[in-house]
Amino acid sequence: MDQDREQGSALDPRYDAAGLVTAVVTDHRSGEVLMLAHMNAEALAATLESGEATFFSRSRGRLWKKGESSGNVMRVVEARIDCDQDAIWLRCEPAGPACHTGERSCFYRRIDRDGPTLVRTIEV
Known part of the structure; x- marks a missing residue:
């Protein structure tokens, strides 16, 4: 157990071999799970700085700001990290459907x- 990482106050994400952590996005009001994505260090920093969810697209091999083409951005109300810092939970206010199919949730x-x-x- 890495006590500093698991109980300390420093943000120190544990990225996987590909440099990613899993990100779960929920509606901050209803608690509904909207989507699951991945973040690298750059995506996490962009999200925390801008207040809008940015992810790393494994299929595109680049950063992807949610809503960059659709306008359906995810405004981050609160960001949390799990106990061993390998998963992020974004509580968001969605500007529209989360799913590329047009559904509210993926x-x-x-x-x-x-x-x-x-x-x-x-x-x-």
């Missing part, structure tokens, strides 16, 4: 255990 389907099939959900 988690708009549940897995039906009888199928297994995907079932579209209206509410979480």
